[in-house]
Amino acid sequence: MEWSDKHLMAFAKRYPVALVRGEGVRVWDSDGKEYLDFTGGIAVTALGHCHPKVVGTMREQAATLLHVSNYFHIPQQIQLAKLLADHSFADRVFFSNSGAEANETAIKLARKWAKEHGGSDRGDIITMRGGFHGRTLATVTATAQEKYHHGFEPLPGGFKYVAFNDLKALERAIDSHTAAVLVEPIQGEGGINVPDDGYLPGLRKLCDEAGILLMLDEIQTGMGRTGTLWAYEHSGVTPDVLTVAKALANGVPIGATLATDEVAQVLTPGTHGTTFGGNPFSTAVGITVLATLIQERLPERAAAMGRRLRERLLALQERHRGAVKEVRGRGLLLGIDLVPPVGDVVAACRERGLLVLTAGDNVLRLAPPLVVPEESVDRAAAIIGDALGALRA
Ligand SMILES: Cc1ncc(COP(=O)(O)O)c(C=O)c1O
Numbered sequence: 001m002e003w004s005d006k007h008l009m010a011f012a013k014r015y016p017v018a019l020v021r022g023e024g025v026r027v028w029d030s031d032g033k034e035y036l037d038f039t040g041g042i043a044v045t046a047l048g049h050c051h052p053k054v055v056g057t058m059r060e061q062a063a064t065l066l067h068v069s070n071y072f073h074i075p076q077q078i079q080l081a082k083l084l085a086d087h088s089f090a091d092r093v094f095f096s097n098s099g100a101e102a103n104e105t106a107i108k109l110a111r112k113w114a115k116e117h118g119g120s121d122r123g124d125i126i127t128m129r130g131g132f133h134g135r136t137l138a139t140v141t142a143t144a145q146e147k148y149h150h151g152f153e154p155l156p157g158g159f160k161y162v163a164f165n166d167l168k169a170l171e172r173a174i175d176s177h178t179a180a181v182l183v184e185p186i187q188g189e190g191g192i193n194v195p196d197d198g199y200l201p202g203l204r205k206l207c208d209e210a211g212i213l214l215m216l217d218e219i220q221t222g223m224g225r226t227g228t229l230w231a232y233e234h235s236g237v238t239p240d241v242l243t244v245a246k247a248l249a250n251g252v253p254i255g256a257t258l259a260t261d262e263v264a265q266v267l268t269p270g271t272h273g274t275t276f277g278g279n280p281f282s283t284a285v286g287i288t289v290l291a292t293l294i295q296e297r298l299p300e301r302a303a304a305m306g307r308r309l310r311e312r313l314l315a316l317q318e319r320h321r322g323a324v325k326e327v328r329g330r331g332l333l334l335g336i337d338l339v340p341p342v343g344d345v346v347a348a349c350r351e352r353g354l355l356v357l358t359a360g361d362n363v364l365r366l367a368p369p370l371v372v373p374e375e376s377v378d379r380a381a382a383i384i385g386d387a388l389g390a391l392r393a
Helices: 002-007 052-062 075-086 099-118 137-142 167-173 199-210 280-295 298-319 342-351 374-392
Strands: 019-023 026-029 034-037 092-096 124-128 159-162 178-183 213-217 241-244 255-259 324-330 333-338 357-359 363-366
Touching (some): 075 092, 159 167, 342 357, 342 374
16 A cells, blocks of 8 residues: 555545455455445446356456457457347447547547538537546546546537536537537436436437437446346437446456447548457457346346345435435435435445445445345445444444
8 A cells, every 4th residue: 555655646545445356246355354345346347256157258268369459350349249239229339448438439429420410510519417428538528527627628629518307408508519419327426316207208309309419328327237238228218329338348448339320330441440449358258248147137136136225225214314315326326315424434334344436426326236135235235224323323
């Protein structure tokens, strides 16, 4: 930790814990202390730590072929693209290495599509206040939260912000310069903000009327986390573009931008690229993860375990009225809007062997693996209750 202070750029405030081993929903630190991991590596380890199928694929692919380049056909990349297309609205996929890169690709796609379909002055992307889309210059600008912008100006142009869950505000903001709307179906980092049921259908309608693209950032909500493979499935409408990363390869870096044929065709050879994106290793793991999610019906499991966890959190809210303002979220992406400082609750949970996340201003965020057993759900809720009780005492 002394070397960490000396040699790492201090971009994150780290907890005084070094995690060294994991299995399923459990992790151990360098002192041998065991924790229940309800962070899932920030909604990444959907199949849990060291899932035998994931480990098997990694071993096999690492010993067969790790990396070539996109000048060659990569069978695993083709198969993962087909699997994603077979299980979504999309026809085509571009693979990258992170969520931010997946969103960068979406932004580039939208601008090129709009120029080819609406005129040279159409390039603006409208995003929602409180959203989160990444840390590269374009995606941090798409992230309509000034606290992430401070000090990095000048920011790239062509982004406009409106209030989340406000269709009227969006309608007013769309003009002849707009290319697309980019939005999370549920705001994750922003505080587990769930919009009204009519919001996504309303967005679809406004985008269709204006002839602009609807792009969903499902980097946190995708891969079964909200109880369906993609969160848009709850809404009855489909997007034109969708981005996914985080859980797609259970921790091996990967990002993917999914699009309809009509939109995807604007990326012609030479217009975009990547060295690592879609390499045999990350896409082989992606196939294993996505196929396992589908075969083992893990989105349904996330819905059931999410209901169980939510029930227990609502019971906690009853018991700790002064400490819990609201429980919100969907499936296994849940937030507890707290009265006491969330940092104190996170620390009290950690002392009791439970790792949790924060979000928004003062929200405790839970994103456990989708394979979480019932007894771990119950135990996590009991620890949170104990932590809240101890802080009040
Ligand atoms: C909704 C959403 N979009 C984009 C990102 C950025 O992903 P990455 O950190 O892989 O670049 C995140 C990360 O938290 C996210 O939650």
